[in-house]
Amino acid sequence: MNNDSSAGAVAESLRRELNRFSPGEKLPSSRALVDRFGVSPVTVSRALAALAAEGLVVTRPGAGAYRAAEDIPSPRVVDTSWQQVALTAEDPDAAPRVVDASGVLSCLAAPAPGVIAFNGGYLHPGLQPEQALGAALARAARRPGAWERPPIEGLTALRNWFGREAGVGPVQVLVTAGGQAALTTALRALAAPGSAVLVESPTYPGALAAARAAGLRPVPVPVDADGVRPDLLADAFGASGARVFFCQPLFQNPTGAVLADERRRQVLDIARAAGAFVVEDDFARRLGHGGSLPAPLITDDPHGTVVHVASLTKPTSPSLRIGALIARGPVMERLRAIQVVDSFFVPRPLQEATLELVGAPAWPRHLRAVAAGLRERRDAMVGALRDRLPHLAPETAPGGGYHLWLRLPDGTDESALTAAALRAGVAVAAGRPYFPAEAPAPYLRVTFADTGGPEEITEGVRRLADALTGLAV
Structure with missing residues (x-):
């Protein structure tokens, strides 16, 4: 059982027992709870923090935890039926925006x-590299200016690190809050609401959700053991008028396919002939099982056709929400503008910690x-x-x-x-x-x-x- 599920079980047990205590009465000590439940002090601390967040207990440093003096009032029941109309009434000519997560x-x-x-x-x-992440975060906190506002595009050193593998400089790199955020930004930047976006079939559900939430129409292009089929890709561009193709050339989710060498150039040529972008989601770059891997598709692209999505979340921790968008040409300004409007920038402490992590011998x-x-x-x-x-x-x-x-x-x-x-x-x-x-x-x-x-x-x-x-x- 992981720490979160253990803490949840302890919190649920204490929640059921709170009525045994009078308002303001002290709960058993953390040491007693550790012995009783057979868990670590950290798990007990997380359980008490969860109850404190609900307003059920009050924690006092050095004194312990107490039942809250007043019960939480029952939430007021309100009629929100009107929202069903407001959320669905649209211009009949507008593209529907379906958010299905x-x-x-x-x-x-x-x-x-x-x-x-x-x-x-x-x-x-x-x-997960929990010790290395903890050490990196601690070192990052001691960096001068760690809490100052970062450059909008991200720290130059981190942009250089992402760009090195793709063969580009920092000017072509935008640091993002993980791969999903990068993908969402790319789709909004490259396709107008109501337009088609080509996707591999089957494909990553997060890409489908992001596309539909942006008012786009995902159009399937079948995948086989060698990746997307170029003949069907060309047909789909011609039939749909799409200007974007989303793909995962390396260990595709869910099939695990790797785009065959002979298809890489075909995909780029077909997209360029259609005047379209290829969004390359390179989520699995650091999830190989050993042996050499093909280079990112963007390294074969001298024309700015590929918008590359990189991420460090998969090989580290779900909470290291750090990724990058890499692109050549004026599209980078569009990507940057959308990210600024959505979230301003990625927090500097997280970027500093990432630099500490990937620069350490432990990486x-x-x-x-x-x-x-x-x-x-x-x-x-x-x-x-x-x-x-x-x-x-x-x-x-x-x-x-x-x-x-x-x-x-x-x-x-x-x-x-x-x-x-x-x-x-x-x-x-x-x-x-x-x-x-x-x-x-x-x-x-x-x-x-x-x-x-x-x-x-x-x-x-x-x-x-x-x-x-x-x-x-």
Whole structure:
């Protein structure tokens, strides 16, 4: 059980017991709570902080925690029915803006205690560089001017670091608050509301949600084992009039495909002929399982066709919301302007901490540990699938990323299966949210990154097999 879920369990237990205490009465000491629940002092502190945030307890440094003197009044019930009209009444000629975050939330939701997370989108805490992050944050806090306003585009040293891999200078780099923020900014900058945006099919649900929230129409372009199909990409540009194509050339989410060498130039040539941008989401750059990786697509682009999205969140921690947009030409000014309007800039302490992290000797060691940890977990999941569910096991294992894309038998009810799996104690992601239009077949996406290791993965696959068996009965 992770610290957050442990703290939640302690807080829930104390919440049920508060009526035993009079208003203003002192609760048991932190040491007593540590002994009682068998958790760390940090977990107890987080539980009490959660109750304090709800107004149920008051903490006094050096004195302890007390039940709040007054009960929280019941919230007033108000009639908000009018909002249903206000949120949907639009100009009939305007593009509808649908904000559907369900596909993203399914990967962000923390499973209940005891449930094995095959649906996560981030590294397990055991793979995150928690000590290195803490040390980097502490060093950053001591940097001169750490709390001063940063340059709008980001710290020059950090922009240089991001730009080096893409072969550009800092002028072509804009620091963002993570990859999702970069993607949202790019789509708003490059496509007008109501227009089409081409996306791989299947694709990352967060891209679909961002596009629809901006009033764009996602148009699918099928993907095979070698990435997006260039022939269908050219057809889609011609039929839709789109001026943007969103893709993930490296370890694509969810298929794990890597864009084949011979297709890289074709994709760029097709987009350039259409007068369109290619938004390259390079989220998995530091999630390889060992071996060499192809260079970012932007390195093959001398014409400013590619707008590159980089992120450090996936290989570190969900809370290190640092990414970058990299582009050549006047489009950078558009990207910069939209970010300024939305959020001004990325907080300087976070940028300083990122510089401390990637400049430390611990950084390359961490990346090697991530590669080894993901490779071990990938092999365990593939092996367990071949043992328990051989008809679902992939023929080849991906060389990077953190998930497998499983083709289910025709006629399988994805929703029923995911619900049955959850009842069996394993959380998986249904394939339907990854398709911008009708899905050609039922799928599951299962992740191995947010697990404790091979033993947990083997048990999770066993539970998934039980769920499938129960569904067939």
